Amino acid sequence: MSVDTATVAKIASLARIRVSDAEIEAMVPELNGILAWVEQLGEVDVTGVEPMTAVIPNTLRLRDDVVNADPLTGGDIRDKVLANAPAAEHGFFGVPKVIE
Amino acid sequence: MSEYRIQGATGEWEVVIGLEVHAQVTSNAKLFSGAATAFGAEPNAQVSLVDAAMPGMLPVPNRECIRQAVRTGMAIEAQINTWSRFDRKNYFYADLPQGYQISQLYHPLVGEGALEIQLDDKDPTSTKTIGIERIHVEQDAGKLMHDQHPTMSYVDLNRSGVALMEIVSRPDMRSPAEAGAYLAKLRQILRYVGSCDGNMDQGSMRADVNVSVRRPGEPFGTRTETKNVNSVRFVMAVVEQEARRQVALIEDGGTVVQETRLYDPDRNETRSMRSKEDAHDYRYFPDPDLLPLVLDEAFLAECRASLPELPDAKRRRYETALGLSAYNAAALTADVETARQFEALLASVATEAGKAEADVAKRVANWLLSERPGILNAKAIPADSPKNSLEANTAIVVATEAGTISGSKAKEIFERHLTGDIDLAAEIDSNKQTTDTGAIEAAVDAVLAANVDKVEQYKAGKEALFGFFVGQTMKAMQGKGNPQAVNQVLKAKLG
Structure with missing residues (x-):
C-alpha cells in the first residue's frame, strides 16, 4: 500500500489540516515509509489465529441508566460546558453561520 | 392488490424503496454519559x-440502551450479535463536537430480521414481508438554530450523545403505501417493546428515504437519499x-x-442538499476508546423474558380467544x-361482573371503540380526563352487562358523569331498567290508549309503527323499561 500526493492532499483536507504543496511532497515518501514498515506485519502467517482486540483480556464495562450518577460525567453544568466557548449567548454556543 | x-x-x-429509520432509544441517561x-x-x-467532547473524557x-436495542x-x-463493536464515523460539522460520531459499521449489535406489513386494512391476508x-446503536448529534442571530448559528448539545437505533431495511418496498405501512408498523412495534416512544413530532423517529426507479424486471437504478423525514405521510409523499x-x-x-436530498413539505418537493464529493468519505475505524461489546446468555435471557406480547400475536389472540371481529382486534391493538x-378495562369488568373475559370482551370492545369515543368527541372531553377513570368505565359497562341499565341509559349517565358532578353508583341505581311486567303493561296500555289512530294503522299493516310504540313506552318509563320486555308486551298487546 502506498499513497500519492493527491491522496495526502485529500486526507489533509478531510481532517481540516492545512498543508502546503511543499509539505505534501515531503510527506508522501515519509508516509509511504511508515506504511511499508507496518506492512511487514503482513508477512506473519496468522491462519487460524483470532484477531486480538486488546492486549489484556478485558470486556467492555457498562453503566447503569442513572442520570448524573457521577458528577464528572453528568449534565446540569452549563456554565462549565460553555466556559471555553469563543461565543456563547442565551445558553447556546455561537458559531459562524453554517447553513446549506 | 395491483402493483x-x-x-x-x-x-x-x-x-424501489429502502428506509433507514433513526429511533431515539428510551433511556434516562445518554448512550455514553450520565446526562x-x-x-x-x-x-x-x-x-x-463527555457530550461536549472535552479532552480526556471517555465514553462508557x-x-x-444496549438492552433496548437487543x-x-x-x-x-433478528439475529443478535453477542460480539459487536463501536466505530468512529469521522466528519466535521458544528453540531458534532467530537468530530466523529460513535456508531457501528462493521459489527452491528443486531443482524438480519424482518417485519410483516399489511397492505389492506380490511384484508388480513394482504401481507408482505420487509427484510431488515x-x-x-449510535450517538445523536446536537441541534443547530440558524434564525436567532444575524451572523451566528446557535448550537444546543442537549441531544448530542443521546442513543439512537438505526434500523436499516432491505430495498424491499415498491410503493408509497408499502413505505408508509412499514414505518407505521415499525413505530407500533417500538412502542410495544418500549424501546422508543415513537413521538415523530419531537424527532424521536426520523426516516432517511432511499428511492430509485427502474423498468419492471431490470436491475436497480441509482438511488437518492432524502434525509430526516418525520412522518408517515411525508415518507409517502417523498417516495412519490x-x-x-x-x-x-x-x-x-x-x-x-446518487446524492442526499431534503424534503420541503410546504412545496411538496425534494431538493438536493449537498453534492460535496467527499461527503461520504467518513474514514470509519474501530473506536479505540471502547472495547468490543460482548453479551452473555443471562443478559439475552432477560431481554427475551421482558418482551411483551407483540401486536400481531395480540391481534390473533383477541380474535381467537376473545372472539372479537378482525376489525375490532386490529383497532384495539393498533x-x-x-x-x-x-x-385493564376487560380485566376489571370481568372481575366485577363475575364473568370470563371472553364473555364480556365484545361489550368492552364496543364501549371503547364506538360508544365512549362518541361521547368524548361530542363533548370535546380529552380521553385522559380524570373523570374518564377505570372505575367509572367499569361501573358503567358492568351495569350494562348485568342488564341493570340499558345501553342508551349507560351512555347518557356516562356523559353526565363526564360533564358534571354526579354520584355514579346512585345514578345507575335510580335508572335501573325494569323487567316488572306489571309496570311495563301499564305503560304500554297508556301509550296505546293515547294513540288509537296509530294502533288502527298498525293493525292495517303499517308495521313500521312498532318502533314508535317502543319509543313512546320507553319515554313514558324514562328509559327504564327493559327493551326486550317492552317488545314482548307490545307484541302481545298489538296481537
Whole structure:
C-alpha cells in the first residue's frame, strides 16, 4: 500500500489540516515509509489465529441508566460546558453561520 | 392488490424503496454519559463533559440502551450479535463536537430480521414481508438554530450523545403505501417493546428515504437519499415526488445522481442538499476508546423474558380467544396504549361482573371503540380526563352487562358523569331498567290508549309503527323499561 500526493492532499483536507504543496511532497515518501514498515506485519502467517482486540483480556464495562450518577460525567453544568466557548449567548454556543 | 407503477412518457416504471429509520432509544441517561435525555430542557443544560467532547473524557456505554436495542432486535426476530463493536464515523460539522460520531459499521449489535406489513386494512391476508438488514446503536448529534442571530448559528448539545437505533431495511418496498405501512408498523412495534416512544413530532423517529426507479424486471437504478423525514405521510409523499422526479429526469435524457436530498413539505418537493464529493468519505475505524461489546446468555435471557406480547400475536389472540371481529382486534391493538386500556378495562369488568373475559370482551370492545369515543368527541372531553377513570368505565359497562341499565341509559349517565358532578353508583341505581311486567303493561296500555289512530294503522299493516310504540313506552318509563320486555308486551298487546 502506498499513497500519492493527491491522496495526502485529500486526507489533509478531510481532517481540516492545512498543508502546503511543499509539505505534501515531503510527506508522501515519509508516509509511504511508515506504511511499508507496518506492512511487514503482513508477512506473519496468522491462519487460524483470532484477531486480538486488546492486549489484556478485558470486556467492555457498562453503566447503569442513572442520570448524573457521577458528577464528572453528568449534565446540569452549563456554565462549565460553555466556559471555553469563543461565543456563547442565551445558553447556546455561537458559531459562524453554517447553513446549506 | 395491483402493483404500483409510475406512468412515464415512455412507459411504466417501478419504484424501489429502502428506509433507514433513526429511533431515539428510551433511556434516562445518554448512550455514553450520565446526562439526562428528557425532551424540552433549557439549551445545553443536559450536556456532560463527555457530550461536549472535552479532552480526556471517555465514553462508557449505558446498559439500558444496549438492552433496548437487543429487545427491539428480538421483536423483529433478528439475529443478535453477542460480539459487536463501536466505530468512529469521522466528519466535521458544528453540531458534532467530537468530530466523529460513535456508531457501528462493521459489527452491528443486531443482524438480519424482518417485519410483516399489511397492505389492506380490511384484508388480513394482504401481507408482505420487509427484510431488515441490521440495527446498530449510535450517538445523536446536537441541534443547530440558524434564525436567532444575524451572523451566528446557535448550537444546543442537549441531544448530542443521546442513543439512537438505526434500523436499516432491505430495498424491499415498491410503493408509497408499502413505505408508509412499514414505518407505521415499525413505530407500533417500538412502542410495544418500549424501546422508543415513537413521538415523530419531537424527532424521536426520523426516516432517511432511499428511492430509485427502474423498468419492471431490470436491475436497480441509482438511488437518492432524502434525509430526516418525520412522518408517515411525508415518507409517502417523498417516495412519490422523488420517483416522479427521477422518471422525468431519465426520460428527458438525464441520469440520476446518487446524492442526499431534503424534503420541503410546504412545496411538496425534494431538493438536493449537498453534492460535496467527499461527503461520504467518513474514514470509519474501530473506536479505540471502547472495547468490543460482548453479551452473555443471562443478559439475552432477560431481554427475551421482558418482551411483551407483540401486536400481531395480540391481534390473533383477541380474535381467537376473545372472539372479537378482525376489525375490532386490529383497532384495539393498533397502538400499545389502546391495547393497555382495553386489557385493564376487560380485566376489571370481568372481575366485577363475575364473568370470563371472553364473555364480556365484545361489550368492552364496543364501549371503547364506538360508544365512549362518541361521547368524548361530542363533548370535546380529552380521553385522559380524570373523570374518564377505570372505575367509572367499569361501573358503567358492568351495569350494562348485568342488564341493570340499558345501553342508551349507560351512555347518557356516562356523559353526565363526564360533564358534571354526579354520584355514579346512585345514578345507575335510580335508572335501573325494569323487567316488572306489571309496570311495563301499564305503560304500554297508556301509550296505546293515547294513540288509537296509530294502533288502527298498525293493525292495517303499517308495521313500521312498532318502533314508535317502543319509543313512546320507553319515554313514558324514562328509559327504564327493559327493551326486550317492552317488545314482548307490545307484541302481545298489538296481537
